[in-house]
Amino acid sequence: MSTGAGLDRRRFLQLAGAGGVVVIVALGVRAGLRRFDAPEYPTDVNAYLRIGKNGRVTVFSGKIEMGQGVITSLAQMLAEELGVSVHSVDMVLGDTASCPHDWGTFGSLSTRVFGPALRAAGAKARAALLELAAKRLGAAATSLVVVDGVVSVAGAPARRVSYAVLAGGAKITRVVDREAVLRGVKQFRVMGRSVRRTDGRVKVTGEALYAGDVRLPDMLYASLLRPPMHGAMLMRLDTGAAAAMPGVTIVRRDGLTAALHADPQAAQRAVQAIQAEWSVPATTVDTDSIFAHLAAVGGPLREVARRGDVRAARAHTSGLVESTFRKGYVAHAPIEPHVALAEVKDGRATLWASTQTPFPTRDRVAAALGLSRESVRVITPFVGGGFGGKSADLQAVEAARLAQAAGRPVQVAWTREEEFFNDTFDPASVADLASATDASGRIVFWDYAVFGAGDRGAVPPYAIANLRVRAGANLGYGPASNAPSVHPFAVGPWRAPGANMNVWARESQIDTMAAALGKDPVEFRLQNLLDVRMRRTLEAAANAFGWQPAAAPSRRGHGVACNIDAGTCVATIAAVDVDPASGAIVPRRIVCAQDMGIVVNPDGAKMQMEGGITMGLGYTLAEELRFRGGDILDTNFGTYQIPRFSWVPKIETILVEDDALAPQGGGEPAITTTGAVIANAVFDAVGARLYRLPMTPARVLEALAKKA
Amino acid sequence: MQRVLTFRLNGVERSLDVDDARALLWVLRTDCAATGAKYGCGAGYCAACTVLIDDAPVRSCITPIGAADGKDVTTVEGLARDGVLHPLQQAFIDHGGLQCGYCTSGMLLGALALLRANPRPTRAAIVQALDHHLCRCGAHQRIVEAIESVAGGAPEAR
Numbered sequence: 001m002s003t004g005a006g007l008d009r010r011r012f013l014q015l016a017g018a019g020g021v022v023v024i025v026a027l028g029v030r031a032g033l034r035r036f037d038a039p040e041y042p043t044d045v046n047a048y049l050r051i052g053k054n055g056r057v058t059v060f061s062g063k064i065e066m067g068q069g070v071i072t073s074l075a076q077m078l079a080e081e082l083g084v085s086v087h088s089v090d091m092v093l094g095d096t097a098s099c100p101h102d103w104g105t106f107g108s109l110s111t112r113v114f115g116p117a118l119r120a121a122g123a124k125a126r127a128a129l130l131e132l133a134a135k136r137l138g139a140a141a142t143s144l145v146v147v148d149g150v151v152s153v154a155g156a157p158a159r160r161v162s163y164a165v166l167a168g169g170a171k172i173t174r175v176v177d178r179e180a181v182l183r184g185v186k187q188f189r190v191m192g193r194s195v196r197r198t199d200g201r202v203k204v205t206g207e208a209l210y211a212g213d214v215r216l217p218d219m220l221y222a223s224l225l226r227p228p229m230h231g232a233m234l235m236r237l238d239t240g241a242a243a244a245m246p247g248v249t250i251v252r253r254d255g256l257t258a259a260l261h262a263d264p265q266a267a268q269r270a271v272q273a274i275q276a277e278w279s280v281p282a283t284t285v286d287t288d289s290i291f292a293h294l295a296a297v298g299g300p301l302r303e304v305a306r307r308g309d310v311r312a313a314r315a316h317t318s319g320l321v322e323s324t325f326r327k328g329y330v331a332h333a334p335i336e337p338h339v340a341l342a343e344v345k346d347g348r349a350t351l352w353a354s355t356q357t358p359f360p361t362r363d364r365v366a367a368a369l370g371l372s373r374e375s376v377r378v379i380t381p382f383v384g385g386g387f388g389g390k391s392a393d394l395q396a397v398e399a400a401r402l403a404q405a406a407g408r409p410v411q412v413a414w415t416r417e418e419e420f421f422n423d424t425f426d427p428a429s430v431a432d433l434a435s436a437t438d439a440s441g442r443i444v445f446w447d448y449a450v451f452g453a454g455d456r457g458a459v460p461p462y463a464i465a466n467l468r469v470r471a472g473a474n475l476g477y478g479p480a481s482n483a484p485s486v487h488p489f490a491v492g493p494w495r496a497p498g499a500n501m502n503v504w505a506r507e508s509q510i511d512t513m514a515a516a517l518g519k520d521p522v523e524f525r526l527q528n529l530l531d532v533r534m535r536r537t538l539e540a541a542a543n544a545f546g547w548q549p550a551a552a553p554s555r556r557g558h559g560v561a562c563n564i565d566a567g568t569c570v571a572t573i574a575a576v577d578v579d580p581a582s583g584a585i586v587p588r589r590i591v592c593a594q595d596m597g598i599v600v601n602p603d604g605a606k607m608q609m610e611g612g613i614t615m616g617l618g619y620t621l622a623e624e625l626r627f628r629g630g631d632i633l634d635t636n637f638g639t640y641q642i643p644r645f646s647w648v649p650k651i652e653t654i655l656v657e658d659d660a661l662a663p664q665g666g667g668e669p670a671i672t673t674t675g676a677v678i679a680n681a682v683f684d685a686v687g688a689r690l691y692r693l694p695m696t697p698a699r700v701l702e703a704l705a706k707k708a
Numbered sequence: 709m710q711r712v713l714t715f716r717l718n719g720v721e722r723s724l725d726v727d728d729a730r731a732l733l734w735v736l737r738t739d740c741a742a743t744g745a746k747y748g749c750g751a752g753y754c755a756a757c758t759v760l761i762d763d764a765p766v767r768s769c770i771t772p773i774g775a776a777d778g779k780d781v782t783t784v785e786g787l788a789r790d791g792v793l794h795p796l797q798q799a800f801i802d803h804g805g806l807q808c809g810y811c812t813s814g815m816l817l818g819a820l821a822l823l824r825a826n827p828r829p830t831r832a833a834i835v836q837a838l839d840h841h842l843c844r845c846g847a848h849q850r851i852v853e854a855i856e857s858v859a860g861g862a863p864e865a866r
Contacts, residue, residue: 221738413747607804638753648846
């Protein structure tokens with residue numbers, strides 16, 4: 001029996017004390033990720049589930065639902081191990097008062113890392129319930145079978161008892177350890193089968209609550225004064241006219257200036273009436289000059305991987321291919337902007353926030369308000385898209401401070417303009433890549449250095465004898481976030497952080513080398529791939545597409561790209577048209593194959609693949625934040641274009657069976673190949689290679705002119 | 709101008725004493741407890757706030773409440789009848805035509821307006837009608853399939 005861990009556990013026992021089976025988990029979860037394998041995660045004592053008297057099972061998880069579907073797939077995993085119907089499971093997600101501590105929902109970790117812990121909890125609970133049932137039914141535990149939460153004696157179905165009855169008066173505890181025996185694929189009844197989203201109904205009726213939909217008595221809506229650009233300093237402020245407007249409360253505190261009102265539009269009008277003078281910094285870099293800046297100050301380079309003798313290989317090679325790749329800043333642009341509602345009273349704070357990181361947000365709010373973390377509760381309703389962008393949660397701290405000052409609940413809901421201003425953008429990035437093959441077509445030399453993006457996806461999955469991969473150490477977020485940023489405004493993780501840049505650069509270069517050798521790009525990849533799963537995945541994509549080998553440019557507009565991300569192998573093949581007059585790229589068909597190990601919810605996994613590919617068309621074809629120094633020039637969807645219905649080709653997805661492998665990541669892998677697969681298809685169509693993302697019509701025309 | 713407005717919200721008559729220049733979206737969300745219509749951009753670009761005035765889809769974030777005076781306003785809350793989902797709602801669930809769900813109410817009302825105007829739209833017509841509805845999760849393909857499955861179906865779908 002493990003010891004308690006403060007409020008979370010005490011509260012949990014109170015909840016459970018109403019009657020029910022309690023499962024206490026003290027699980028040494030192998031996170032497999034350096035940063036988030038922190039001591040707090042494996043040594044924390046967490047309660048994961050409760051079985052109510054009515055037979056319904058409540059699962060508690062610090063993960064959140066932002067569209068990726070864990071509300072369904074985590075329920076499936078628990079239902080599988082516990083032996084209940086997925087429809088008898090209720091999910092409590094992202095509530096810091098009742099859920100086990102979690103760093104947040106990112107990195108395709110929910111299924112890979114939280115999943116095993118939850119399954120173990122379910123397995124141990126099932127074992128405990130079977131013990132109880134054995135006593136009650138007077139049968140050996142080994143003779144019992146469980147179907148949909150009902151335990152019966154094998155061969156004597158009349159001798160039965162439900163989990164609800166077993167849980168009714170009992171209060172038992174179990175420590176779940178690594179020995180918890182998980183069910184095998186052949187035993188699966190719930191996992192591995194497509195389950196419709198369990199949140200579908202509330203989302204089509206409007207009942208689903210998002211943070212902005214929560215209403216409290218006497219709540220006020222805030223509008224905040226924002227600087228005209230990043231780096232601007234407030235020189236003079238006159239809130240007199242705004243404060244004189246009926247119903248308006250002006251709050252100035254901790255650098256915040258806000259108008260509060262019972263009507264959100266009235267609060268906005270009041271802020272517009274504030275007279276503010278700003279001192280703005282001199283412009284340093286802009287949308288086009290950022291790349292030279294990054295290469296100059298984005299170092300020092302940190303070695304990520306090294307094999308063989310790169311210097312000698314470079315000296316002895318012929319046919320060196322040298323390229324420089326550039327990609328601009330990209331916005332997260334979830335359709336739901338950041339929102340938080342805060343209530344601060346009696347020394348406690350409660351927040352409803354659109355966040356991917358409820359626990360870190362709780363801690364930040366506690367620090368901002370001078371409260372203990374036990375005095376702050378963050379509740380995460382449905383999140384309207386995150387993609388990495390709802391990790392910093394400035395809006396929660398803003399709402400908490402304003403609510404504390406006002407003595408009434410305050411909602412901070414960023415406008416779209418504030419969303420574009422305060423976003424933690426996907427960083428701009430520049431990479432230099434030199435590579436070479438031998439005469440037989442084997443890649444013998446690879447030297448990659450990337451600034452701005454980080455190293456995810458930077459190490460090729462190919463067997464390359466002499467290889468060096470380096471990445472700029474100063475990313476400006478994550479572990480180095482205390483270092484002075486090389487970026488003119490905040491950057492942060494964006495769906496598969498860095499991989500979209502690195503995979504686009506690498507897979508473009510692979511095709512350039514294949515074309516130079518006159519080799520088919522699929523064949524060339526297979527020649528240089530040893531990874532069995534990756535090879536099989538590529539072959540599956542090629543078969544499904546009906547790939548006909550040819551050296552590029554074949555004028556057909558067919559392209560391919562591969563990657564291994566979050567443990568998942570992904571291979572994507574695209575067919576595009578390029579209009580030589582306008583420069584427009586029109587994707588016609590995309591086929592994507594994934595080996596992601598055991599698939600918990602096949603249809604859910606396919607939705608993530610389709611979603612990733614579709615979202616990826618944005619950074620590939622159009623999305624690039626324009627700016628001049630700290631002045632963000634794109635502030636709404638009028639100029640910043642994200643994928644639309646008319647952009648989306650026919651997308652076909654294939655799941656490669658790999659039941660010997662535990663479930664791998666699903667939310668991010670597919671998006672990492674989108675840029676590369678389109679770039680390679682464009683080269684195949686017109687024989688021109690683009691070295692900058694996004695591949696706008698103007699840049700396509702430029703590349704065509706350069707080639708001619 | 710402050711005045712008393714009367715409109716039917718999902719078939720229920722409402723009278724409000726309001727400034728008629730206020731955006732329909734915020735009146736629905738703050739005065740009528742109808743939070744199904746969502747704010748996405750405040751400028752009519754994303755269509756997450758789409759509701760119907762009579763049969764016409766409008767961007768409620770840039771439509772003054774005065775425009776609803778004497779009219780029928782339909783929001784996502786008004787699509788299901790007595791707990792029975794509208795065929796479009798059911799189709800969105802069946803085809804997986806949503807992920808985060810934030811753009812869903814606008815999508816449903818945009819689709820409903822399309823089907824009322826054109827009961828048997830082609831795939832191209834569906835794409836054209838919804839092209840200004842933004843979805844960041846990338847559920848587009850399934851949304852089109854969901855609407856296609858309803859188009860030309862039973863009359864109650866319109």
